[in-house]
Amino acid sequence: MAEKINKVTIIGSGPAGYTAAIYAARANLQPVMFAGGPTLDDPQRVPGGQLMVTTDVENYPGFPEAITGPEMMERFQKQAERFGTVIHMENVVKVDFSKRPFFIQGESESCYSETVIIATGATAKWLGVKGEDSFKNRGVSACATCDGAFFKNQDVLVVGGGDTAMEEATYLAKIVKSVTVVHRRDSLRASKVMQERALKNPKISFLWDSAIDEVVGDNKGMSGAVVRNLKTNDTKLVPVTGLFVAIGHTPNTGLFQGVLETHQGGYLKTVPGSTRTNIPGVFACGDVQDSYYRQAITAAGTGCMAAIDAERWLIEQGE
Incomplete structure (x- = not known):
């Protein structure tokens, strides 16, 4: 001892x-x-x-x-x-x-x-999907205020439906070309104020009832994400260079x-x-x-x- x-x-x-x-x-x-x-x-x-x-x-x-x-x-x-x-x-x-x-x-x-x-x-909580680890710091991030400036005039995704996700999306909208929020449900968990701010922002759009299946790209970095609709099971490739995981x-x-x-x-x-x-x-x-x-x-x-x-x-x- x-x-x-x-x-x-x-x-x-x-x-x-x-x-x-x-x-x-x-x-x-x-x-x-x-x-x-x-x-x-x-x-x-x-x-x-x-x-x-x-x-x-x-x-x-x-x-x-x-x-x-x-x-x-x-x-x-x-x-x-x-x-x-x-x-x-x-x-x-x-x-x-x-x-x-x-x-x-x-x-x-x-x-x-x-x-x-x-x-x-x-x-940070991560999604645990294919390609996520490979593209961390090459497109995948868990902090918009840390990394948002690297994505000026680019298209990005934000995953989540709470206050953090809406804060990240709203912050990114000032910097990037467009923000698409991917959320597992058809309504947000965020506070009413944060919801309204994000929903009113013309640079922010939403993919409801959806989840990320895979992050894709090459040796230069991330080029997109495979998004699955959880109700229809249909998948589509969304071309983006950034993915911000905001699930806590x-x-x-x-x-x-x-x-x-x-x-x-x-x-x-x-x-x-x-x-x-x-x-x-x-x-x-x-x-x-x-x-x-x-x-x-x-x-x-x-x-x-x-x-x-x-x-x-x-x-x-x-x-």
């Missing part, structure tokens, strides 16, 4: 986790990070969050020429390590938040910690079920205006507690907040 007691332990990486590490390290809190890694469910998973499967990042301030997601996360990691963050490239498999110091069990390493910052992020995200909170309070969608609850959870000394930042913005810059901002919250909480405890 581990005997060393950390002042701050960060579970997860990405913009939120690494920013928390940078701030905590510069505050001389000697943070230890469990950055994550492959799992049985996701053997391709790598530390660094959703940006690790993002090609060009053009909307992060300070990078006028754009930067790839993996390169950005490499820079975040190096900066965190420069100030002394100890990083374990593995997943946490068990936590005990019932008493302080908290206990964190990784796949090979374990430790006790006075505070914990959770930055485990969220995972799953926050990576399995480790904390029944321990930390969550919203209905599974996102960790934090006290408004802070990163504090329902357990004193445990903080949450980034996409694991943010179902609304889900941007690298906002995740980094809450990572900063979490480190400052942890530092101030330790001072309040006289530590």
Whole structure:
């Protein structure tokens, strides 16, 4: 059993986790990070969050020429390590938040910690259809605000019928030539305001009672999608260069079920205006507690907040 007691332990990486590490390290809190890694469910998973499967990042301030997601996360990691963050490239498999110091069990390493910052992020839900994986970042995306600018004056599809899908469609309509929404039902689940906004937009059309069967293209990228009408079973090839999957995200909170309070969608609850959870000394930042913005810059901002919250909480405890 581990005997060393950390002042701050960060579970997860990405913009939120690494920013928390940078701030905590510069505050001389000697943070230890469990950055994550492959799992049985996701053997391709790598530390660094959703940006690790993002090609060009053009909307992060300070990078006028754009930067790839993996390169950005490499820079975040190096900066965190420069100030002394100890990083374990593995997943946490068990936590005990019932008493302080908290206990964190990784796949090979374990430790006790006075505070914990959770930055485990969220995972986009995908369709699971043929060709989807092949054309991720080559036409297939789960974030219009991240990738929409790459599709100027092009025809794209949006899959989904909730608020997220309508927000994505409306946002894309300002940039692209046309948006076609593919939805499994004949009515939308989105709020009335979001529905009206999308239905009134002349650049947005709808394929009702329909689903994507396959994404097609060549070595240059996506060129279309096979859409099936779920009532007639007829299929047709829709020529588009972009497909935005907007069927939601799953926050990576399995480790904390029944321990930390969550919203209905599974996102960790934090006290408004802070990163504090329902357990004193445990903080949450980034996409694991943010179902609304889900941007690298906002995740980094809450990572900063979490480190400052942890530092101030330790001072309040006289530590």
